[in-house]
Amino acid sequence: MQQDSLVEYGTRRFIITITAIMCALLEIVDSTIVNVALNEMKGNLGATLSEVGWVITAYAIGNVIIVPMTSWLSAQFGRRNYFAASIIIFTIFSFLCGNATNIWELVFFRLCQGIGGGALLVTSQTIITESYPIEKRSMAQAIYGLGVIIGPTLGPPLGGYIVDNFSWPYIFYINIPLGIAAAIMTLQFVRSPKFAEKRKARDVDWFGILLLAITVGSLQYILERGHEEDWFDSKLIIFLTASAVIGLILFLWRELTYKYPIVELRVLKNGNLRLGTAMSFILGFGLYGSTFIVPLYTQSILGWTALQSGALMIPAALTTAVMMPIIGRLLTRGVKQQLLVALGLLTFFIYSFWGYKIIGPDTGKNDFFWMLIVRGMGLGLLFIPITSLALSTLKGQEIGQGAAFTGMMRQLGGSFGIAAITTFIANQTSIHRANLSQYLDGNSFDVQQRLAGLKASFISKGFSPDVALQSAYKLLDFSVLKQASVLAYMDVFLYLGILFLICIPFVLFVKERKGREPIDVSDAMH
The missing domain is CATH 1.20.1250.20 (MFS general substrate transporter like domains)
Known part of the structure; x- marks a missing residue:
C-alpha cells in the first residue's frame, strides 16, 4: 500500500x-x-x-x-x-x-x-x-x-x-x-x-485480554473509589490491589512470551516512547486534575453553581484552541518538540504557582481569569509536542501501538491525579484544621469576644442563649474548617507546580531524531 x-x-x-x-x-x-x-x-x-x-x-x-x-x-x-x-x-x-x-x-x-x-x-x-x-x-x-x-x-x-x-x-x-x-x-x-x-480464533490472546481487563479494571477502581472506601482500611481495596499487582505481572509475562500478543510491549524499548508515555501520564494528571480542582474549589469553598464553575473554564479552553494551530505550525517548521514541552511545563508551573498565590475564601471570578488563560496556553504547548515526541522515532505498525500507550497513560494519569488530589486535600485539611485549632484558646480575649459577638447575633435572631452559644461554636468551627480547606487547596496548587517544574530537565535531555523522514502516523495500523 x-x-x-x-x-x-x-x-x-x-x-x-x-x-x-x-x-x-x-x-x-x-x-x-x-x-x-x-x-x-x-x-x-x-x-x-x-x-x-x-x-x-x-x-x-x-x-x-x-x-x-x-x-x-x-x-x-x-x-x-x-x-x-x-x-x-x-x-x-x-x-x-x-x-x-x-x-x-x-x-x-x-x-x-x-x-x-x-x-x-x-x-x-x-x-x-x-x-x-x-x-x-x-x-x-x-x-x-x-x-x-x-x-x-x-x-x-x-x-x-x-x-x-x-x-x-x-x-x-x-x-x-x-x-x-x-x-x-x-x-x-x-x-x-x-x-x-x-x-x-485459536491464535487470539484471550488470556491476555482477561489479564488486561483484571489489571486495568482493578487499578481504575482503586484510583476512582479508593478515597471513599478509606483506601487500605477496605478489604475490597486490598483485594483489588493484589489483583492489579498479580494481574500486571502475569500480563507482562504473557505479552512478552505469546506469539500474537494483544498489546505489543516490545515497542516500549524505544526511549522516546517511554518518555512520551510518562509525559502523557503527567499531562493527564495536569489536564484532568486542574479541570477537577478549580470547579471543586469554586463550588465547595466559594459557593458557585455548577454552571458558573463550568463557564469559568471556557476562556482557557478557547486559549488552547487558538494555541493548537500555532503549535502545529511551529512543529511543521522544525521547532524542537522538547523545547515546546519544556515551555509548556514551565507555563503550567506559572499557572499552579499563580493559583497558590491568589486563592482565598473571597477569590473572585476576575482573579481566576488570567491564571486560567495561562493554563490554556500550557495545555496547548504540551499536547501536540508530547504526542509528536512519543511517536517521533517509531515506524510502521509501532506508531499505532505507541498511540494506544500514550492514550491509556493520559487516561490513567487523569484518574491517578483526581484520586491523589482528593486524598491530599482531605489529609491536608485535617492537618491544617488541627494546627489552626491550637490558636483557638478558650481563655483568649479575642476568641471570647468573637464568641460573644456571634452569640449576640444569634440571640437577636430569636435563638435561646444556650442554642445561640452552641450555634456560635459551630460557626467558629466552620470558619476554621473553611480556612483549613483553603490552605489545603493552596498546597495542591503549589505541589502540582513543583511536579511540572521537576519534569523539565528530563524532557530537555531527550535524544533528538536523526536522519528520519517526517513522522507518518498513517502507518499506525498498517
Missing part, C-alpha cells in the same frame, strides 16, 4: 475531520458531563452518594480497558467497521443510560458505553492524521487536540445547563443524533488501510 494512499482532499477530508472530532468530543464530554448531574441522579434513582459515584467509575473502567486493544481490534475487523461499530455501541448505550430505571442498570449501561467510547479517541486520532499529507501531520494533530483539550472543559457547563433546564437523561440523549450522524458519515467516507492477515 502506498504511504499516502489514505490521504484525502477537499470536501471528503473536511467531512472525515469533522466526523473524527465529533467522535472524540462525544467520548470526552461524556466522561465529565455527568459530574454535575450526580445529585439529581441520586434523588431520581434512590441511590446513595457512594453508589452514584459508580456512574463515573464504570465509564472510566470501560474506557481504559479497551484503549490498549484498539490497534488489535482494528486489524481484526477493519478500522472503518470497528470505528462505526464503536459509535453505534456508544449511541445505543447512551439511549439506554437515559432510560435506566435503577442505579445498577445505569452503571452497567455506562460500562458498556465506556467500552464503545474508548475506541473513539485513539481511532479518531489515527483517522484524522492519515487523512492529511505528511507535511501537514502536525496541523492534523492540532485539530485533533482541540477535541481532547476542550472536551473535559465543555462537559460541566453543558451538563449544568441541561440539568438546570431539562432533566438528567438528556445529558445522554444529546449523544443520539450526533452518534447516528457520525456512524453514517464513517461508513460513507472513512476508508480502512490494508492490514496483515487476521488472527484465527
Whole structure:
C-alpha cells in the first residue's frame, strides 16, 4: 500500500475531520458531563452518594480497558467497521443510560458505553492524521487536540445547563443524533488501510485480554473509589490491589512470551516512547486534575453553581484552541518538540504557582481569569509536542501501538491525579484544621469576644442563649474548617507546580531524531 494512499482532499477530508472530532468530543464530554448531574441522579434513582459515584467509575473502567486493544481490534475487523461499530455501541448505550430505571442498570449501561467510547479517541486520532499529507501531520494533530483539550472543559457547563433546564437523561440523549450522524458519515467516507492477515480464533490472546481487563479494571477502581472506601482500611481495596499487582505481572509475562500478543510491549524499548508515555501520564494528571480542582474549589469553598464553575473554564479552553494551530505550525517548521514541552511545563508551573498565590475564601471570578488563560496556553504547548515526541522515532505498525500507550497513560494519569488530589486535600485539611485549632484558646480575649459577638447575633435572631452559644461554636468551627480547606487547596496548587517544574530537565535531555523522514502516523495500523 502506498504511504499516502489514505490521504484525502477537499470536501471528503473536511467531512472525515469533522466526523473524527465529533467522535472524540462525544467520548470526552461524556466522561465529565455527568459530574454535575450526580445529585439529581441520586434523588431520581434512590441511590446513595457512594453508589452514584459508580456512574463515573464504570465509564472510566470501560474506557481504559479497551484503549490498549484498539490497534488489535482494528486489524481484526477493519478500522472503518470497528470505528462505526464503536459509535453505534456508544449511541445505543447512551439511549439506554437515559432510560435506566435503577442505579445498577445505569452503571452497567455506562460500562458498556465506556467500552464503545474508548475506541473513539485513539481511532479518531489515527483517522484524522492519515487523512492529511505528511507535511501537514502536525496541523492534523492540532485539530485533533482541540477535541481532547476542550472536551473535559465543555462537559460541566453543558451538563449544568441541561440539568438546570431539562432533566438528567438528556445529558445522554444529546449523544443520539450526533452518534447516528457520525456512524453514517464513517461508513460513507472513512476508508480502512490494508492490514496483515487476521488472527484465527485459536491464535487470539484471550488470556491476555482477561489479564488486561483484571489489571486495568482493578487499578481504575482503586484510583476512582479508593478515597471513599478509606483506601487500605477496605478489604475490597486490598483485594483489588493484589489483583492489579498479580494481574500486571502475569500480563507482562504473557505479552512478552505469546506469539500474537494483544498489546505489543516490545515497542516500549524505544526511549522516546517511554518518555512520551510518562509525559502523557503527567499531562493527564495536569489536564484532568486542574479541570477537577478549580470547579471543586469554586463550588465547595466559594459557593458557585455548577454552571458558573463550568463557564469559568471556557476562556482557557478557547486559549488552547487558538494555541493548537500555532503549535502545529511551529512543529511543521522544525521547532524542537522538547523545547515546546519544556515551555509548556514551565507555563503550567506559572499557572499552579499563580493559583497558590491568589486563592482565598473571597477569590473572585476576575482573579481566576488570567491564571486560567495561562493554563490554556500550557495545555496547548504540551499536547501536540508530547504526542509528536512519543511517536517521533517509531515506524510502521509501532506508531499505532505507541498511540494506544500514550492514550491509556493520559487516561490513567487523569484518574491517578483526581484520586491523589482528593486524598491530599482531605489529609491536608485535617492537618491544617488541627494546627489552626491550637490558636483557638478558650481563655483568649479575642476568641471570647468573637464568641460573644456571634452569640449576640444569634440571640437577636430569636435563638435561646444556650442554642445561640452552641450555634456560635459551630460557626467558629466552620470558619476554621473553611480556612483549613483553603490552605489545603493552596498546597495542591503549589505541589502540582513543583511536579511540572521537576519534569523539565528530563524532557530537555531527550535524544533528538536523526536522519528520519517526517513522522507518518498513517502507518499506525498498517
